[in-house]
Amino acid sequence: MSKAIYPGSFDPVTFGHLDIITRSAAIFDELIVGVLNNSEKNALFSVDERVSMLKELTKENPNVTVDSFDGLLVDYMKKSGATIIVRGLRAVTDFEYELQIAQTNHVEYPKAETVFLTTNLKYSYLSSSIVREFAAYGGDITKFVPPQFVDRIYEKSNIKKQ
Numbered sequence: 827m828s829k830a831i832y833p834g835s836f837d838p839v840t841f842g843h844l845d846i847i848t849r850s851a852a853i854f855d856e857l858i859v860g861v862l863n864n865s866e867k868n869a870l871f872s873v874d875e876r877v878s879m880l881k882e883l884t885k886e887n888p889n890v891t892v893d894s895f896d897g898l899l900v901d902y903m904k905k906s907g908a909t910i911i912v913r914g915l916r917a918v919t920d921f922e923y924e925l926q927i928a929q930t931n932h933v934e935y936p937k938a939e940t941v942f943l944t945t946n947l948k949y950s951y952l953s954s955s956i957v958r959e960f961a962a963y964g965g966d967i968t969k970f971v972p973p974q975f976v977d978r979i980y981e982k983s984n985i986k987k988q
């Protein structure tokens with residue numbers, strides 16, 4: 827049984843994240859989407875809100891669960907039994923950090939293997955921080971995030987949309 831974890835902040839979840847979730851759920855027997863509880867001061871959504879948004883989006887995928895975790899990813903992996911870390915790679919700018927963190931995780935927990943999925947071309951420019959920035963100025967975010975979350979993202983950004 828292959829058990830993978832896709833960790834991230836997901837603040838907010840985007841179509842890019844969803845694409846990685848769908849593709850990795852088709853590769854691994856079980857996938858945990860792990861929301862990092864990093865007590866980021868200027869986060870848009872609380873960790874519980876992000877978990878519930880992700881649960882809503884993945885409820886039709888029987889092999890996907892959503893959870894949050896504190897502290898080191900490898901400690902959460904030891905607890906949950908996941909041995910594969912899924913990460914998405916967009917541009918080369920992602921690579922240096924991802925390589926370093928993957929190697930560190932492997933040193934800390936030799937059973938941990940990181941697997942990279944290359945971004946879907948359609949979403950290669952997309953990140954949660956771009957969504958937050960666009961929403962803060964009232965930009966159109968409908969191409970970036972699932973429709974049911976658009977209004978909540980504007981509300982959190984203190985933007986009034988008609």
Ligand code: ADP
Pocket residue numbers: 833834835836837840841842843846912913914915916920944945946949950951952953954955
């Ligand atoms: P952000 O979207 O702000 O980069 P996350 O920490 O939530 O932040 O990202 C979690 C994981 O999802 C990372 O591996 C990141 O590379 C990947 N990811 C994010 N956006 C995309 C995208 N558009 N396409 C592919 N992978 C992505």
